[in-house]
Amino acid sequence: MYSSHKGGALVKIEVTINGEHQSHEVEPRMLLVHFLREVVGLTGTHVGCETSLCGACSVMLNGEAVKACTVLAVQAHGADITTIEGLAQNGELHPIQEGFWECHGLQCGFCTPGMIIAAHQLLERHPKPSEADIRRGIEGNLCRCTGYQHIVDAVQYAAAKMTA
Amino acid sequence: MIPFDYHAPKTLQKAMRLVREHGDDASVLAGGHSLIPLMKLRFAAPAVVIDLGGIGGLKKVTAGHETITIGALATHYAVESHRLLPGKCRLLPETASEIGDVQVRNRGTVGGSIAHADPAADWPAAMLALNAQFDIAGPSGERAVAASDFFVGLFTTALQAGEVLTRIRIATPPENSGGAYVKMRQSASGFALAGVAAQVALDSAGNCASVAVGVTGVASVAYRAHAVEDALRGRGLDAIAEAAAHAADGVEEFQEDHHASADYRAHLARVFAQRALTRAFERAT
Numbered sequence: 001m002y003s004s005h006k007g008g009a010l011v012k013i014e015v016t017i018n019g020e021h022q023s024h025e026v027e028p029r030m031l032l033v034h035f036l037r038e039v040v041g042l043t044g045t046h047v048g049c050e051t052s053l054c055g056a057c058s059v060m061l062n063g064e065a066v067k068a069c070t071v072l073a074v075q076a077h078g079a080d081i082t083t084i085e086g087l088a089q090n091g092e093l094h095p096i097q098e099g100f101w102e103c104h105g106l107q108c109g110f111c112t113p114g115m116i117i118a119a120h121q122l123l124e125r126h127p128k129p130s131e132a133d134i135r136r137g138i139e140g141n142l143c144r145c146t147g148y149q150h151i152v153d154a155v156q157y158a159a160a161k162m163t164a
Numbered sequence: 165m166i167p168f169d170y171h172a173p174k175t176l177q178k179a180m181r182l183v184r185e186h187g188d189d190a191s192v193l194a195g196g197h198s199l200i201p202l203m204k205l206r207f208a209a210p211a212v213v214i215d216l217g218g219i220g221g222l223k224k225v226t227a228g229h230e231t232i233t234i235g236a237l238a239t240h241y242a243v244e245s246h247r248l249l250p251g252k253c254r255l256l257p258e259t260a261s262e263i264g265d266v267q268v269r270n271r272g273t274v275g276g277s278i279a280h281a282d283p284a285a286d287w288p289a290a291m292l293a294l295n296a297q298f299d300i301a302g303p304s305g306e307r308a309v310a311a312s313d314f315f316v317g318l319f320t321t322a323l324q325a326g327e328v329l330t331r332i333r334i335a336t337p338p339e340n341s342g343g344a345y346v347k348m349r350q351s352a353s354g355f356a357l358a359g360v361a362a363q364v365a366l367d368s369a370g371n372c373a374s375v376a377v378g379v380t381g382v383a384s385v386a387y388r389a390h391a392v393e394d395a396l397r398g399r400g401l402d403a404i405a406e407a408a409a410h411a412a413d414g415v416e417e418f419q420e421d422h423h424a425s426a427d428y429r430a431h432l433a434r435v436f437a438q439r440a441l442t443r444a445f446e447r448a449t
């Protein structure tokens with residue numbers, strides 16, 4: 001299915017990332033996750049599988065959690081993006097981050113940024129989730145270390161704190 | 165990924181002009197959750213990508229008394245979370261909620277899934293069970309194709325070169341009807357090893373006045389289980405088990421891989437037809 005073509009003319013995109021306006025020229029084939037890490041320099045968003053399965057690359061795109069390895073940077077033109085770096089405010093951890101800290105929601109930490117973004121989406125849609133809701137909410141995110149239980153605990157901690 | 169040129173038209177008219185201009189060199193992009201993975205693997209290498217994502221008018225979902233419409237660019241989540249759909253047509257949000265995971269549902273679109281026609285996709289089963297109509301824009305104007313004529317074969321649909329799916333239309337099911345979707349997920353991706361969508365309407369005696377059953381994951385293309393429907397029409401809840409046994413009748417080409425054999429998929433189709441019909445009956449009463 002190869003066709004001979006040059007293609008790939010650079011495209012200018014404007015995005016707001018963690019509240020900051022940014023403008024860059026990118027190749028159309030650049031994945032959003034590579035844009036965030038390599039162009040913008042925000043390496044908190046991880047690349048795990050690059051095949052849409054592990055969720056390590058999750059970020060909020062216009063208020064919705066997405067796998068940034070399965071979105072082109074050019075598709076994000078005009079969007080508002082929140083990455084893991086954008087959750088803490090004024091040096092204070094976000095309640096979900098605090099939950100992961102308090103409940104040992106991580107071991108190696110590789111999956112953690114994506115897990116926290118998935119949890120963020122869940123708590124926005126379901127402020128008081130059941131344990132089953134939490135497990136369903138992080139279904140798109142794999143963790144090879146924790147066995148998930150402490151992650152569930154961490155999300156429960158955050159839910160309690162955020163609705164208190 | 166092989167480099168490509170990118171266009172993001174803001175209107176359907178502009179998109180159609182680009183599609184015409186670039187012909188076979190171009191692919192349209194919706195949610196990208198099938199196309200981008202294919203492009204990474206170089207199974208697809210379009211020279212031009214025409215992103216439909218900026219066309220606001222194609223994202224609307226409406227649930228009226230007579231018709232439900234789903235813009236081709238509506239996401240799975242938009243259907244899953246629509247406030248009126250659970251009351252009007254439970255099968256739609258139930259199917260949406262079974263797709264992939266949260267991030268996939270936030271991004272993937274109903275139209276993209278239908279146009280892609282993966283043999284393990286969930287929407288084709290529901291669309292067959294709901295007798296959906298697909299509105300298609302093309303070089304020579306618009307046309308509508310019924311779901312039963314649309315899914316032609318493995319990753320193959322009635323869409324012709326230069327055509328874009330714009331909208332899905334479904335007749336709002338009448339009172340005392342019910343629908344359900346039951347599926348077995350492939351544990352890594354979530355795609356259906358087998359999935360059965362059933363939609364029934366009952367008469368005043370509680371017997372089946374109309375029924376449609378769509379099956380996905382089992383054959384090389386999603387299909388209507390007509391033999392099940394014929395065995396159930398005019399009969400009641402107690403006829404379901406016998407009718408459901410026909411759910412894999414007449415399949416010519418089964419899906420088969422290391423996840424599930426042909427026999428197993430046929431078995432799942434029969435079991436899930438029974439479960440989906442039972443649930444649909446319960447919801448109709």
Ligand SMILES: Cc1cc2nc3c(=O)[nH]c(=O)nc-3n(C[C@H](O)[C@H](O)[C@H](O)COP(=O)(O)OP(=O)(O)OC[C@H]3O[C@@H](n4cnc5c(N)ncnc54)[C@H](O)[C@@H]3O)c2cc1C
Nearest residue numbers: 194195196197198199264272273276277285286329354355
């Ligand atoms: C991890 C993962 C898990 C998944 N799990 C499931 C699952 O459990 N069940 C399931 O059903 N699906 C699943 N999917 C697939 C997902 O639902 C896709 O979103 C869907 O199949 C394609 O929709 P899209 O909007 O992403 O289309 P795209 O990827 O943008 O496009 C797919 C194809 O359709 C064409 N196309 C798109 N829109 C149109 C249009 N309007 N008119 C004409 N042609 C068009 C494109 O050119 C392309 O060839 C999964 C995907 C991933 C990545």
Ligand code: FES
Nearest residue numbers: 048049050055069
């Ligand atoms: S890196 Fe994106 S899902 Fe794994």
Ligand code: FES
Nearest residue numbers: 107108143144145
């Ligand atoms: S903490 Fe190591 S992968 Fe989750």
